[in-house]
Amino acid sequence: xxxxxVVEGSPGGGARFAPGDAALVAxxxxxxxxxxxxxxxxxxxxxxxxxxxxxxxxxxSIEDLPAGWHDEQSPGRYRLEHGEDGxxxxxxxxxxxxKPELFPPVHELWQARRDGEGRVEFVAGRGSSRxxxxxxxxxxxxxxxxxxVLDRVLVDCATPxxxxxxxRRGAVLVVAECGAPASTCFCTSMGxxxxxxxxxxxxxxxxxxxxxxxxxxxGSALGAEVLTLVTTRPVTAADVAAREAVTxxxxxxxxxxxxAAGLAELLAGNIxxxxxxxxxxxxxxxxxxxLVCPTCFCSDVRDTTxxxxxxxxxxxxxxxxxxxxxYLHGGPVRVSVASRYRQWLTHKxxxxxxxxxxxGCVGCGRCITWxxxxxxxxxxxxAVCSPASPARHDRLAQPEPRRPTxxxxxxxxxxxxxxx
Amino acid sequence: xxxxRPSLAVFKFxxxxxxxxxxxxxEDELLELARAVRIAKFAQMSRALVEGPxxxxxxxxxxxxxxxxxxxxxxxxxxxQLVTIGACAxxxxxxxxxxxxxxxxxxxxxxxxxxxxxxxxTSTPISSHVDVxxxxxxxxxxxxxxxxxxxALLAGRRPVVRGYSVCQECKARxxxxxxxxxxxxxxxxxxxxxxxxxxxxxxxxxxGCFGPADTVNTGSLAARLRRDGMQAxxxxxxxxxxxxxxxxxxxxxxxxxxxxxxGRG
Numbered sequence: 001x002x003x004x005x006v007v008e009g010s011p012g013g014g015a016r017f018a019p020g021d022a023a024l025v026a027x028x029x030x031x032x033x034x035x036x037x038x039x040x041x042x043x044x045x046x047x048x049x050x051x052x053x054x055x056x057x058x059x060x061s062i063e064d065l066p067a068g069w070h071d072e073q074s075p076g077r078y079r080l081e082h083g084e085d086g087x088x089x090x091x092x093x094x095x096x097x098x099k100p101e102l103f104p105p106v107h108e109l110w111q112a113r114r115d116g117e118g119r120v121e122f123v124a125g126r127g128s129s130r131x132x133x134x135x136x137x138x139x140x141x142x143x144x145x146x147x148x149v150l151d152r153v154l155v156d157c158a159t160p161x162x163x164x165x166x167x168r169r170g171a172v173l174v175v176a177e178c179g180a181p182a183s184t185c186f187c188t189s190m191g192x193x194x195x196x197x198x199x200x201x202x203x204x205x206x207x208x209x210x211x212x213x214x215x216x217x218x219g220s221a222l223g224a225e226v227l228t229l230v231t232t233r234p235v236t237a238a239d240v241a242a243r244e245a246v247t248x249x250x251x252x253x254x255x256x257x258x259x260a261a262g263l264a265e266l267l268a269g270n271i272x273x274x275x276x277x278x279x280x281x282x283x284x285x286x287x288x289x290x291l292v293c294p295t296c297f298c299s300d301v302r303d304t305t306x307x308x309x310x311x312x313x314x315x316x317x318x319x320x321x322x323x324x325x326x327y328l329h330g331g332p333v334r335v336s337v338a339s340r341y342r343q344w345l346t347h348k349x350x351x352x353x354x355x356x357x358x359x360g361c362v363g364c365g366r367c368i369t370w371x372x373x374x375x376x377x378x379x380x381x382x383a384v385c386s387p388a389s390p391a392r393h394d395r396l397a398q399p400e401p402r403r404p405t406x407x408x409x410x411x412x413x414x415x416x417x418x419x420x
Numbered sequence: 421x422x423x424x425r426p427s428l429a430v431f432k433f434x435x436x437x438x439x440x441x442x443x444x445x446x447e448d449e450l451l452e453l454a455r456a457v458r459i460a461k462f463a464q465m466s467r468a469l470v471e472g473p474x475x476x477x478x479x480x481x482x483x484x485x486x487x488x489x490x491x492x493x494x495x496x497x498x499x500x501q502l503v504t505i506g507a508c509a510x511x512x513x514x515x516x517x518x519x520x521x522x523x524x525x526x527x528x529x530x531x532x533x534x535x536x537x538x539x540x541x542t543s544t545p546i547s548s549h550v551d552v553x554x555x556x557x558x559x560x561x562x563x564x565x566x567x568x569x570x571x572a573l574l575a576g577r578r579p580v581v582r583g584y585s586v587c588q589e590c591k592a593r594x595x596x597x598x599x600x601x602x603x604x605x606x607x608x609x610x611x612x613x614x615x616x617x618x619x620x621x622x623x624x625x626x627x628g629c630f631g632p633a634d635t636v637n638t639g640s641l642a643a644r645l646r647r648d649g650m651q652a653x654x655x656x657x658x659x660x661x662x663x664x665x666x667x668x669x670x671x672x673x674x675x676x677x678x679x680x681x682x683g684r685g
Binding site for chain 1: 449452567568571572574583584585587588591592593594595596597599602603606608609610633634636637640641643644
């Protein structure tokens, strides 16, 4: 995959490419690339600045990309700042991933109604009509890793999700390799890295030493077809070295941030650790971590009726932090927030391996940045895997403190214990 | 056919009428609704009044007078399903701020002739007085949720009205978190969904109109706001609006006010 053959470039496109080839593209070449995708019938989503963050949105030209924007991320905090450098990809992932394009937050699956003779008629839901030809432009390698995790869950199973599979199979993936990881990034600990290794159609590396340019590697025949429509130059040994310097700098910035070795077993062996209770005193149970996670796939399917008698079956995102997520007959199984936090973290890092043969975490760090109270799952996992004081192990088994009712709840009546 | 349609009645206690107007706000569905139910009593729409009993009673407003407390029992007795609509009926409303001060403190400030006012010392939700079949939250309620509850009751199914946080609605519509990306104070993480994440979508932190979510940790959110530099008394104000008397919010505003006092002392 790492073959970087030097091929002849061609102004105005026209050079022939094959998977494994590489070429150099000027910033204006990305405009040609976006135009080529549109010409081939793809609806392109890529990085845009909206609401003070870099989030996926429609992109038609490089004007839509986050030129000069840099992010600063820490637990519970995200800020964008504008520099004058004009770089297009000097940021780490924001709150949005490409997951909603393949697995929409709300998706009407079908409708059913009875005709005059009492026969039930089914029709496709409103959620199924969007074009399945999508291009995901500027996806980070961690997004790619997340999609391959989701593939195992939603496609490589007994009942594949037809919408996800349809979009996924038809999608063009143009990856932007990572040169500016945030403090919350730790993909290298989770088996990933700033380089795109496989599963892409085209991989861009932004080079800002000297003239602003992109080293583009071809990952598929489709990628080759797209690059054929773009003005390219040959790659030199200096460009190859510059790319390596970019990704190496990103990798060394992240290395050692999180020790995931043996984590699956350690977490599974510490399900009664007092840290679960402690973190639940900070956790809002708001569900943000699961909603920004590019691999969380839980959904809730509900049937509703309208006044005309039509039945609507709708699938919506669900979060294991919701009280009703574990609702069985008579009530929820995971009553305490501690048990919900434990469910989430142990699933991501431990039982996902048993279920799907991979980690459920790709190290993108979204759950850390976008937790409103800045809970860093790396710190929580590390604490749970450290020797515990056994004193409060029985607390998880206790029911949630009764919700206060009536008008006479005294100030500060919440039960709070001092931390050990 | 029309005689077998279930009857719907709308009742008002202490409130601004905004929630019952949500019913009239269902413009596209109103005719369909009128075909599905017999609107037996709805003063905002018609002076015609059909006597009870009623199949579905929508009750707006909180109980603030002795007469209210009697009337709510009569309504309960003549209604098969009683649904409270809005923050007043479901949590006591903004007028429950009186619950925090000695009786009569506000009457003199608000009314030119407080001697004409005869009211209870507290504003309480309908559920403090009678059994309630379903509580719709919000200030005002969301008309889609109102239609969902009515439709579900007609179909004999459980309404799909969720108790998770507003954050889930922000994420579903792609709103970037104001608290994380701008440091804007936002009640979203402790507030029940239902509005669709309306205010954060236009850059304003959640006001908490829908009251506490199913699971809340108000203390942790308050601690974050104080870490960001917000004064405890200002944090208390966030929790003391339309759902001030909801138990979870009440506890937190009291804790913040106590902390504020301590800070000054």
